[in-house]
Amino acid sequence: EELERIAGWCRERLLARADARLLVVLPGAAGARERLAALIRQALDPASALAGSGAPSRVAIEGGQPLAQRPMIAQALATLAHLAGAESDFEAFSRWLRAPYWGRPAAPLRARLDVRLRERPMARLRLRDFLGALGLVPADLQPTARELNAQLTGAAATLGEGSASPRLWSERFAAALSAAGWPGPLAADGVGQQTRLRWHELLDELGGLTASVGSLACDEALRLVHELASRTPYRPADEDPSVTVSPVPSDPVVRYDGIWVAGLHAEAFPQPPQPDPFLPLGAQVASGVPSASATHRLAQARAQLAAWRRSADELILSAPAHAEDLELLPSPLLAGTAPEPLPRRSAWLPARLHREGLTESLVDATGRPWTAALPLPRGTRSLDLQNQCPFRAYAELRLGCTRRERIEPGIAPNRRGELLHAALESLWERLGDSRSLAGLSDAALDALIARSVEEAVQGTLARPLRGRRTQRRPRGSQLDLFARPPPILERECRRAARLIRRLCDTERARPPFRVEATEGDVRLTLAGATLHMRIDRVDALEGGGRAILDYKTGKRVSADWYGERPTHPQLLAYAEALGRDVVALATVTVSAREVRFEGLARAPELLPQVRAVSATGAPDAWAERQHAWRAVVTRLIRAFLAGDAAVDPRPGACDYCHVRDVCRILETGDG
Ligand code: SF4
Structure with a gap:
């Protein structure tokens, strides 16, 4: 006030x-x-x-504020540090790449490069790693990558190496920044010009140290200029x-x-x-x-x-x-001064613009319909998201509001999951059925698991993120037996082998079965839409019928198979695609915390810990449940086709949702 x-x-x-x-x-x-x-x-x-x-x-x-904290100057300091070969964490590098202080390439192209870089996670990187990764971007980004490569390579060469006087370094810094395209068109306005001028004065101050400091290495000169910029308070003159x-x-x-x-x-x-x-x-x-x-x-x-x-x-x-x-x-x-009355009108602009009673609320929960001739995007992911929250499905799959890959040290959880999926696929291709599993000694089983995991590493962690699960693993791919994987991969392989072994021990206790398909492609046509899906595993059971298994490598959520918004709609869609001889479906959690089947079946004991469907009084409770699931999948497909984008999350759906700022559920007090 x-x-x-x-x-x-x-x-x-x-x-x-x-x-x-x-x-x-x-x-x-x-x-x-x-x-x-x-x-x-x-x-x-x-x-x-x-x-x-x-x-x-x-x-x-x-x-x-200190000159070093002005965004344009911070970018100059970061550019010089990268050109000099400093290592930085990925997020800092990404901010530098996306900053507005570049002449070229244009900001959208640099943002696309950033997205591609996230597919090859490097927790820490130097300029040379970045330049190497630029060579691997897809063809449509190659011209941008080449331009940036030439620009930064030229700038690094201009900066040079070895020792030099502060005067020479100040000249090289200015020339290298110019070669790198700093500061771009944003510096054209009055404030930008002043800031740039102040930066050049600072470089002059660095040059003025020649008499007292003598010869310096590049990183020492950089440290000096950084200190000078940190100690110089600056505000553009109005x-x-x-x-x-x-x-x-x-x-x-x-x-x-x-x-x-x-x-x-x-x-x-x-x-x-x-x-x-x-x-x-x-x-x-x-x-x-x-x-x-x-x-x-x-x-x-x-x-x-x-x-x-x-x-x-x-x-x-x-x-x-x-x-x-x-x-x-x-x-x-x-004392003695009387308080003044409150002003009639606030000086705060939003308060002055606000007109009581003139704010209208318009609930617009429907986006553009999906063209039914096209398959639903990302297969059952569209059903899963539509079930989680219609708005999230629309934002993520229709508006492209995807989560940016987060680069973390170590192996990211989703990559671990892909490794386990691929290793299990490889293992069951070799084993084929429960009899082979039972016939192996412990040592032979461990050796087979280790070989499957090694092969899976070649097909997953050694390849870029995008499209890995949509690409088929090369059959009989050769391992480089002489290449020693880095320690982090070795650790990950041991972990995966341990978990798979625990799963095999559970599967050894199952009634006989034959693995009919792993990572098999199926197609579902329902409610006028087509879904292309990939099922982790389908087992043919000795007593007749098929069981659908869906591996989960994260934290298990308690399953709901009966509600209007069940927890695993993708399994219901798989069951619908495979037809009436499906007699069981289950998620199989394979994590350090537990290895566990959780699902529903026509009869008890078909799968470990999986219960039979609840009796309802109907002559065939399982057929009745399949009918209800068909209705759920149909409703979700119809909602997606219609462009239903209501902000209507399932309980807990907002906890891990990245589009919270777009749906603004927090403003309603429901999030
Ligand atoms: S934050 Fe919640 S309400 Fe908003 S889109 Fe995500 S799931 Fe839906």
Whole structure:
């Protein structure tokens, strides 16, 4: 409220006299001054605040921030560090690549390169790793990759190596940045030009160290320039500001038309004594150091008041009533002044634009229909997402609002899952049925599992992320028996082999079965739509019928097979595609926590721990359940085809959803 009043006051005074010069003293955290400056800008010129135009601001904050923290300069420092071969974590590298301070390639092309880079996870990387990865991007991005490669290689060559004087390094830094395309078109406006100029002055300062520092290696010169930029406070000069916001409650020296001093609550004005702990207190008091005693602080505060009164035609003193939950009293030095009434209108732009009763709500829960002639995107993923939340399905599969790959140290959970799927596929292709499994000794089984895992590594972790599960593993692919995998892969292989062995032990106790298909492609045509699906595994059971198995490698969720929004709609779609001889379906969790079958079957004991369908009184409860599942899948397909995009999550669906900012469920209080 205090800041709003100040902004309103500035607006009134400048509307009354356009050439008025105002000073606002606001001690305390820098963020409050930034907020105040933004409020005043909005109050003075709402149109340019809304348009985000680069019109010169009429508000200036005294002081500034370290030059190294200006985004353009931070990008220059990062570019030089990368050109010099520094290693950085992936996210920092990605921010550098996507920053707006490049001449070329254009931002969308660099963003696409970034997405592709995430398919080859490198937790930490150097420029040479990046340049190597550029050679592997798809054909449509090759021209961009080549351009960037040439640009950065040229810039790195311009930077050079070895030792040189600070003067030479400052020249090389400028030339290398220019070769790398820094700072791009954003530097063309007034603020950009000033910042660039200040950067070149800084490089001159680096060059000026030649006499005192001597010869330096590149990383030493970079460290120096970084330190200089970190120590240099900087703020682009605004042209003749009408309002100056100052953090310092001191004598203003020049005269203003109006001064507003804010934050004068009892605990801040006069300031509490703060004697220097390293000097004798008596000496400080005797020599009149203002911070030495309460008496001196009081005298200092009175002198400040007198100086402010002298320096302006109008002086306003204010104190906040609260700091968060803490109630504050005005300074005793403000005694005798009556509090002013609240302003009629807020200076905050959104509050001023708001018109009571003129806000309309429009619920628009339907997007564009899906063309039924096309298969549903990403197979059963469309059903799963539609079931989780229609809006998420629409956002992810229709609007392309996909989650960016997160690069983490080690093997990402989804890649672990792919390794296990591929290893199990390979294992069952060799085993074929439960009799072969039972006939193997423990040692022979372990050897077979190890071989399957090794083969799976070649087909999964050694290949890029995109499309791995949609590509078939090369049959009989040759292993490079002489190449030793890195320790992290060895560890992952041991883990996968351990889990698969636990699953095999569980499967050894099953009634006889034959593995009919692994990672088999099937097609479902239902409700006018086509789905292409891949089923992890289908077993033919000795007692007749087939069991559908779906491997899960993450945390198990309790399954619901009976509700309107069941937990695993993909299994229901598989069952529908395979027809009436399906007698059981189950998820098979293969994780360090547990190895477990969970599903539903026509009869008990068909699969480990899998119960028979509940009796309903119908002559064939299993057929009745299949009928109900068909209705669920049909409803989901129809909703997807119709473009149903309602924000209607299943319980828990929002917990791991990445489109929360788009659906804005948090604004409804339901998320
Ligand atoms: S956050 Fe929740 S409501 Fe929003 S799209 Fe995701 S699942 Fe739906």
